[in-house]
Amino acid sequence: MAILQGLDRGLRALNIISLRTEGVTVAELASRLDVDRAIAYRIVETLEEHALVTRGEGKRVRLGAGAVTFASRFHPQLVRAAEPVLQELADASGSSAFLCVAQGDTECVPVLAAEPTQQTVIRVGYRIGMRHPLAKGAAGIAILAVNTPRPNEPEAVGEARSTGYSVTSGELQPGAIGISAGFEVPGLLGASVGVVAMGPLDAERIGAQVREAAARLASLSLI
Structure with missing residues (x-):
């Protein structure tokens, strides 16, 4: 003991x-x-x-x-593959982009982030390594949405499964809007890629962008 x-x-x-x-x-x-x-x-x-x-x-x-x-030994292929994808997403959306993975079946952990090349006046982002509940925030909800539906799961998870991306507002930080899409990674319970910003975001446009980024990462061999 x-x-x-x-x-x-x-x-x-x-x-x-x-x-x-x-x-x-x-x-x-x-x-x-x-x-x-x-x-x-x-x-x-x-x-x-x-x-x-x-x-x-x-x-x-x-x-x-x-x-x-x-x-550096933690899914290095995933991190290397995600770096250019995250940077492109950050530049296209004009917002902070991030990669998160599931920690067990209850927590979400940001492991990589990218900022837009064109700096914005107000910037918001995840602290790398700072865990938060999977069921709280766009990143975790997006991860839950790629898994098999469970009884009594949050309504937001079903919505994200239907649209292909999740949208949350103020759940992890007041005023912050998050949009994420989940994808499967061998050896992990799930991962997600998305953006976060202060103030309104075009959910449909950026939702398509994060969904495309997730598809690109899921299509790679990440073993």
Whole structure:
């Protein structure tokens, strides 16, 4: 049980560190994990031994090269294939584009994003790695829509299955509109590609764009 608790704390620590590009101090990490500072130090030292974190200026803890290596092994074909597709989608729609995958059968995780070449005055986007419920937000609903219908599934999932894309407003961030289309990926429960912006979007036009992007990615060999 102690070993599992240590593993849980280490994984939680990695998640906390990954969300802070400026890094975190050991004291901040101890507070977030609700453990003594001595335990937080041991967690950081263990992660350092495996190159998963590093301590730089001000002894702030950041992700290390080992974490990047693991990330590069996560469906690299999918990520490589998605990069140009996302950029084209961002430029065509004039909005932030993103790729999300299912984490288990309850959560959605953004893994890649692209911004339009022509910068906009107001920009909104997903934080990479920030999980949210599959049934909340266009990306997760689009993933649910490519799966077999389930009893009591949200009405929005059925609508997305019918139109080929999902549209949500303000579910993850007030004022943000999301439009996504889901597709199947070998080894995953599902993935989706879409855009997010502040203010109104032409759902029919952009819906067709995200549906085309999803079809392009689904047609590739992503094993």
